[in-house]
Amino acid sequence: MGCDCRDKVRKTRKVKVGRFTIGGSSPVSVQSMCNTDTRDLKATVDQIRRLEDAGCEIIRVAVPDMEAALNLGRIKSAIAIPLVADIHFDWRLAVEAVKQGVDKVRINPGNIGEKDKVAEVVKACKSAGIPIRIGVNAGSLKALRENPQPRWEPYEWAKQMVKEALDEARTLERLNFRDIVVSLKADDIERTVMANTLFASKSDIPLHLGVTEAGSFLAGTVKSSIGIGLLLSQGIGDTVRVSLTEDPVMQVRAAYEILKSLGLRQYGPDLISCPTCGRCQVNVGKVVRELEDRIYSDRDLLKRSEGMKIAVMGCVVNGPGEARSADFGVAGGKGRGVWIEKGKQIKVVKESEWVNEVIRKIRNAK
Ligand code: SF4
Incomplete structure (x- = not known):
């Protein structure tokens, strides 16, 4: 902001x-x-x-x-x-x-x-x-x-x-x-x-x-x-x-x-997510809604995430590629996903932990 x-x-x-x-x-x-x-x-x-x-x-x-x-x-x-x-x-x-x-x-x-x-x-x-x-x-x-x-x-x-x-x-x-x-x-x-x-x-x-x-x-x-x-x-x-x-x-x-x-103000992260398709086996919509609810009701998270690009992708076919331009994010598999930072695949995270993992990452940002 x-x-x-x-x-x-x-x-x-x-x-x-x-x-x-x-x-x-x-x-x-x-x-x-x-x-x-x-x-x-x-x-x-x-x-x-x-x-x-x-x-x-x-x-x-x-x-x-x-x-x-x-x-x-x-x-x-x-x-x-x-x-x-x-x-x-x-x-x-x-x-x-x-x-x-x-x-x-x-x-x-x-x-x-x-x-x-x-x-x-x-x-x-x-x-x-x-x-x-x-x-x-x-x-x-x-x-x-x-x-x-x-x-x-x-x-x-x-x-x-x-x-x-x-x-x-x-x-x-x-x-x-x-x-x-x-x-x-x-x-x-x-x-x-x-x-x-x-x-x-x-x-x-x-x-x-x-x-x-x-x-x-x-x-x-x-x-x-x-x-x-x-x-x-x-x-x-x-x-x-x-x-x-x-x-x-x-x-x-x-x-x-x-x-x-319009490039006139900053406000929270640039949260990118895929529209999902027949390959998707995780609930991308739910994750994105929960993330938005957490970030946009917390002044500290809003401030810390300003300017960050965070990706939530539905699958590993296109997800990792599309998440490459993000600072970090996750690309789904079945009930789990690949955690990606600056284009590199770091670890596997359970779907139920995606939101917490993103929030932790924002909180730990300097
Ligand atoms: S990232 Fe995967 S699930 Fe999402 S739209 Fe692209 S191909 Fe479909």
Whole structure:
């Protein structure tokens, strides 16, 4: 999860969120959002700790009412990563969230209220020294209040999203507040990419990327990977959240896989495994799932395995050859396999011991 060079990207202003910096030449950070009831302290803190172990760097929680807002201080004191309060409709919840010590506030200009309400939120954030994310969603634009079913082409829709984000940003800047992050999310790739590309051409405000309500694990990951990937590959985007109807830990893992595949962040090992075929007499899928579960829920293993290439192959016909490029790995036989390090066959390991053997190897790495 180390820092990587970001010289090639669009230069954005730096915004501090707790100990992290979003924008400038900082690495693209990974965020997630809890799906617990924020009023439930134990469930929320437990989930955030699991997310921390998986590498989540900034966590957002929903603040639907004052009881949730009043719980934020206790949540904050039990976790290590910056806490973001997600506020809709009621500016007073944002002001209370700031009092509770959150590290950032996310507001939706489409529903937070008139400019004097926004000014109250800005005043509170300014005196606490914390930033605001202006989160514009295609489905809750101000313009939809007068025209709920517009016949806009995707580009018109994107232009309206950008207009509302820039209007809101100007309102904040007129109040001498510049610690702003913007997100422009739609539930499709086309409008998300258009809106973010257009915004990036007009402002140096850092962008939080995501395709909103992306869907189930598979469909949502594919959609998010393409949408977020298209933007990041143009150098647009400073922080990401992959929205999936899934355990938020999987959102974090998906986000890192996107960043890793674009060469923007490192995250755990490069775990290669074969698709299996009729020659396979071991359970490659089970081994890979167990390995992923162990590695991606343990910060020490994640760190130690960073950059390692580990192979799990189904047979000794093609396995050893295909595992040659890996640092180490195993190629199956029947209930056992050949342990390979840097292309050399070292020993035979029982299938039931493969996972432990890989974990031991990672733990012993310097
Ligand atoms: S490594 Fe062996 S089991 Fe796996 S796909 Fe190749 S031939 Fe089939």
